[in-house]
Amino acid sequence: MLDHLRGVIEFTIVTDSPEEFINTIRKSSVSARNLRLENGFLTGQCYGFDKKTLLKIAALHHAEFIETARYGFVFTAAKYRRRYGIIAGVAAALVMVFFLSNITMKINIYGNENMSDAEVLSVLDDAGIRIGSYLPNISLAAVERDIVSNVRDVAWAGIKRSGPIVSVEISEMTKKPELTPTNRPCNIVSAKNAQIVKIKSVPMGMLIPMLGDTVREGDILVSGVITGKLGNTYYVHAMGDITGRYSEKITFNESFTHRRLDYEDKFTRRSLRIFGFNIPLTPAVNTYENAEVNEEVSYFNILTLNLPIGIVNTEIRPYEVTEEILTPEAANTLLLEKTKRYEENFYLDEGVTIISKDIVYKPVEGGLSINVSYVLEANIAETQYIYVKNHR
Amino acid sequence: MPKIKPINENYKGPLKKFITRKFYLNTHMTITDNTHLEIENVQNIVEYNDVYIKLKTSNLTVMIWGENLSVNDYGADGIVINGEFSSIEFER
Numbered sequence: 001m002l003d004h005l006r007g008v009i010e011f012t013i014v015t016d017s018p019e020e021f022i023n024t025i026r027k028s029s030v031s032a033r034n035l036r037l038e039n040g041f042l043t044g045q046c047y048g049f050d051k052k053t054l055l056k057i058a059a060l061h062h063a064e065f066i067e068t069a070r071y072g073f074v075f076t077a078a079k080y081r082r083r084y085g086i087i088a089g090v091a092a093a094l095v096m097v098f099f100l101s102n103i104t105m106k107i108n109i110y111g112n113e114n115m116s117d118a119e120v121l122s123v124l125d126d127a128g129i130r131i132g133s134y135l136p137n138i139s140l141a142a143v144e145r146d147i148v149s150n151v152r153d154v155a156w157a158g159i160k161r162s163g164p165i166v167s168v169e170i171s172e173m174t175k176k177p178e179l180t181p182t183n184r185p186c187n188i189v190s191a192k193n194a195q196i197v198k199i200k201s202v203p204m205g206m207l208i209p210m211l212g213d214t215v216r217e218g219d220i221l222v223s224g225v226i227t228g229k230l231g232n233t234y235y236v237h238a239m240g241d242i243t244g245r246y247s248e249k250i251t252f253n254e255s256f257t258h259r260r261l262d263y264e265d266k267f268t269r270r271s272l273r274i275f276g277f278n279i280p281l282t283p284a285v286n287t288y289e290n291a292e293v294n295e296e297v298s299y300f301n302i303l304t305l306n307l308p309i310g311i312v313n314t315e316i317r318p319y320e321v322t323e324e325i326l327t328p329e330a331a332n333t334l335l336l337e338k339t340k341r342y343e344e345n346f347y348l349d350e351g352v353t354i355i356s357k358d359i360v361y362k363p364v365e366g367g368l369s370i371n372v373s374y375v376l377e378a379n380i381a382e383t384q385y386i387y388v389k390n391h392r
Numbered sequence: 393m394p395k396i397k398p399i400n401e402n403y404k405g406p407l408k409k410f411i412t413r414k415f416y417l418n419t420h421m422t423i424t425d426n427t428h429l430e431i432e433n434v435q436n437i438v439e440y441n442d443v444y445i446k447l448k449t450s451n452l453t454v455m456i457w458g459e460n461l462s463v464n465d466y467g468a469d470g471i472v473i474n475g476e477f478s479s480i481e482f483e484r
Contacts, residue, residue, distance in 0.1 A: 019440045026437075026465050034474075036462035037441045 007048030007072030015063035018042040024057050048074055101301040104133045105164035112170045115153060120170060123147055129159075129166060136298040136311040139268075163304035184385060185235030188222035190215040191382040194244030198377075205238025215244070215380075224386055235388055244380035245355065247373060252338045254331045255367040258324040266292075266317035273297055273310045281311075288318040331368045332361075339372055352378040412450065419449040420470075426477040429456065432470040437463070445473060453483040 015021050018037055025032050030053050035044040046054060048070065058065040080086055107129065109120050124130065127143040140159045147157040147170075156171040188205065195214045199207065205222040209215055224238035270281040294317075299310035326334070339359075347354055355375040362369045412418050420432040431447065431454065438453070439446040440463070445456045461475035 019437045022437050022440060022463060022465070026434075026471070031466050033464045033466075034462050035465065036460070 003047075004072045005074070007070065007074035008045055009048055009051055009067055010045050010069040011043070011054065012066045012068055013042040013044075013058060013063050014066070015042060015058075015061055017061070021057065021061050021063060024061065025054075028053055028057060030054055030057070043068075048072065097302055098300065101163050101303060102135050103164060104129060104131055104135060104166050106166070107131065108165065108167045110167065110169045112172065113174075114172055115151075115170065120168060123151055124166075124168065126150075135161060135164075135166070136300060138298070139296045139313045139315070140298070141294070141296050142313075142315065161298075161301075163301045182237045182239075184237055185224045185388060186237055186383050186385045187220045187224045188238045188240045188242070188381045189384045190217055190219045190221055190244065191380045192244060192246040192378075193217050194246035194380050196221075196242060196380075197245045198243035200241035200243065202238075202240040202242075204236050205240065207240070221381055235386055238383075240381050241379055242381045243377055245375065245377050246380070247375050250339075250342065250372050250374070251369060252335050252342070252372070253364065253367055253369045254326070254335045254338070256326045256328075256331055257366065258326050258334075260322045260324055261290075261319045262322060263317060263319045266315055269314045269316060271312045271314070273299075273312050275308050278312055288316065290321055291316050291318040293317075328368060335368060335370050339370070347374075347376065350378070352376050417450050419452050419454070421454075423477075423480075426458070427474060429473045429477065429480075430470060431473070432468075434469060434471050437471075442475075447471075451484070455481040455483065457481075 013021060021042060022032075022035060025035075030046055030050040032050075032054075033045045035042060037043075051067070055065050057063075107121065107124065109117050112120055121130075124143070124147075127146050128138050129135075129143060140161060144157045144159055148154055153172050154170055155173045158169040160167045160169070193214075193216050196209055196211055199211055202222055205224050206226055207222055208220050215221065221242050222238040222240040224236050225233060226236055227233050271278040272281055273279075294315040295312060296315075297310045297312050300307040343354065346352075353376065355377055357375070358373040360371045360373070362371060417433055422430040431449065433450045434447050435450060436448040437445065438448055442461050443457065443459060445461055445463070447454045447456075456473060456477055457479045458475045458477040461473060461477075464472040464474065466472070
């Protein structure tokens with residue numbers, strides 16, 4: 001195979017001293033094979049590119065070099081070297097294959113149940129992926145992120161490219177219906193150490209504590225074990241909405257030295273990667289001391305085969321780090337902001353009412369700390385299943 | 393100019409052997425049946441035709457008798473001889 005690519009010449013040497021001729025060949029860079037003496041002539045084979053050296057050696061030994069046969073791709077190609085039409089046709093075909101392998105010809109979409117294909121295609125179109133778009137210029141990871149952040153119903157998006165075919169897999173957000181098995185016996189227990197302030201409803205089961213009673217965490221509020229008038233015991237799926245008042249203590253800390261990151265606008269640098277080496281296509285080099293760098297490589301394709309040549313899209317988002325020394329007042333403001341965020345995330349969004357809060361400031365080494373004591377009101381009912389044998 | 397002291401004649405033989413062995417300069421031969429012979433560290437082909445080849449290696453002279461003998465030279469210090477060997481002789 002390799003011989004056919006290189007091209008092999010069969011030759012005959014007419015010389016008086018074949019030994020000397022072979023010794024000179026051995027000292028040169030020529031790789032000769034099948035050297036044999038037939039009827040007083042030295043015959044053999046060598047690669048096409050060694051012919052010039054052999055001619056020189058033959059001249060040196062006053063020998064005659066006769067080429068008897070030649071075969072291989074290089075010689076066949078050399079025959080057609082003046083046929084410019086064929087060369088142009090092959091070059092055009094290669095360019096076409098290369099170009100068509102790197103533009104989008106087909107987009108496959110998987111995983112969309114509620115979203116239509118047209119919606120997904122319009123989102124991809126906004127991101128630059130459409131039939132005919134040049135793929136190495138597009139950062140697929142960035143498009144994935146764009147889809148997830150811009151389309152509310154998409155939980156995850158994966159884009160894979162196989163030659164000119166782009167496959168988009170989408171995972172939609174599906175809200176699972178909350179399953180409440182009402183036939184399974186259970187108690188309602190307290191989730192907190194609390195005082196019962198409101199009994200909204202007890203549709204099923206037997207209420208144990210009364211309004212104003214205090215309960216510990218795990219105490220039964222509504223029992224699912226009911227004794228009938230005739231003394232028989234049966235189990236029900238207890239339900240109830242019981243509001244309790246309880247207290248919680250949270251500590252927040254803030255250091256006086258505050259590290260602030262000031263982000264600048266992000267930009268993209270492109271470079272050409274050839275066999276692992278990057279050749280910058282944009283003149284500027286990343287000289288930033290601090291930057292978030294996200295690199296993605298889009299390799300060129302020929303008929304779904306990845307070439308070792310590709311475009312590297314480097315997304316750079318520089319930032320500056322500023323060390324700030326906070327005053328106690330500023331630290332206090334930040335602590336109050338933290339407290340507010342905590343309340344919004346863990347109390348107000350969860351339906352917990354803040355009855356009162358008491359803040360105690362405490363200086364710590366290099367910063368400030370606050371202890372916040374909350375008095376809260378919330379539904380403290382928690383389902384606890386009863387495991388019974390042969391329940392009906 | 394400091395005068396270099398010549399090596400004692402008694403040590404020349406063992407020293408040469410030692411260096412030849414350590415640097416793999418000795419004649420290394422691989423023969424397959426009586427048709428294929430690979431010889432390394434060939435210095436010179438002294439005589440050559442289709443029934444007889446005489447080679448000089450680093451420490452030996454090798455004479456190969458046979459029929460249809462041909463030489464393949466792949467550019468290194470070794471050569472490959474194909475053909476039908478009838479005898480191989482060595483001469484120091």
